[in-house]
Amino acid sequence: MSSTRGFAIAGVAFAAGIAMIILGGVGRVHAGAAAGTTAAGPQYDASGKLLRPVDYREWIYVSSGFGMSYGPGGTDHPQFTNVFVTPASWRYFQQHGTWPDKTVFALEEYSSTSHGSINKSGHYQSSQAGLVAEVKDESQSAKGADRWAFYAFGGDTQAAPVISRDNCLACHSKNAAVDNTFVQFYPKLLAVAYDKGTVRPDIEIPLSAERMAKQVLVRGWAAAEPTIRAAHKKHPESEAFEVDSFGEVVQALAGQKRFDDAVGILKFARELYPTHAGVENDLSEIYEAMGKKPEAMAAAERVLALAEKDATLTSEHRGQVVNQAKERIARLKK
């Protein structure tokens, strides 16, 4: 009995499989037959409109922008932009640093709000305000279109026509760092693109704290120094050159007992922050760990000289730094 039933079910499944193959074939010809663009790739209707991405919340989350604007002036109502990409394309990018054919991006616009529930500052996302898509598709370019095409799904638009290249593509092809996409704003992907050498050299990207740390940790201070100094000349306001960014690299280096590298980067930090007691304190600590007593002593004395006037210190931090310096001096005198 049971084996007959099992067989019957298998037969039904087989028949359903055929039906799906036939419908799938028909779907490519008839408008609206397919449910929408999915993780599997772009889907079009008979007139070549892109079908609305339906499951993009199950794709890979790339990153979010907040209140970004590309002309003069900002906006009173900053929006979030949440970017998603088809999972197979994400995996391909990890290997190659570029996008494969059939890549689809969905960008969701969300309004922001700041006062609600327990929130006292900062912003969170509120209502969906739009959905746009970007598709890399060789089959479309074979029909004379651009390899990258852009679409907007206002309201509950189910199928959107391609937008003129003078609009979206013009900005993307001029300003985007990797293969027409704004990888300079997606830190995880940017790290991959740097590793694979696929970042457009004519696009200026300020150094992040993470990338500065990586350069020093991988290459050592002496090898990384010229690149880092050049980056500082171009964009001194970059996150990498905030004083806290140096502190984190120094901690990592000290943890690996790479004291020469730590001293190198701290001397650079001291050039940028000559009145910062915290930098001197780190330097003094590293010198002590190296057994360089006179250098450690001199740095600790500079901490004491600077701490009183260092406006970047909170009173609590000032107390800590001063105590540490005094203890170090007492230790070194023994």
Ligand code: HEC
């Ligand atoms: C003035 C420049 C500019 C124009 C014009 C523009 N974009 Fe973008 N686009 C951006 C920037 C910058 C980002 C990165 C946004 C972020 O990080 O949230 C972006 C990101 C995107 C993304 C995510 C994938 C990627 O390429 O990084 C999509 C999808 C997208 N835009 C679609 C569109 C569509 C559709 C249009 C036309 C209706 C358009 N864009 C017009 C600048 C532009």
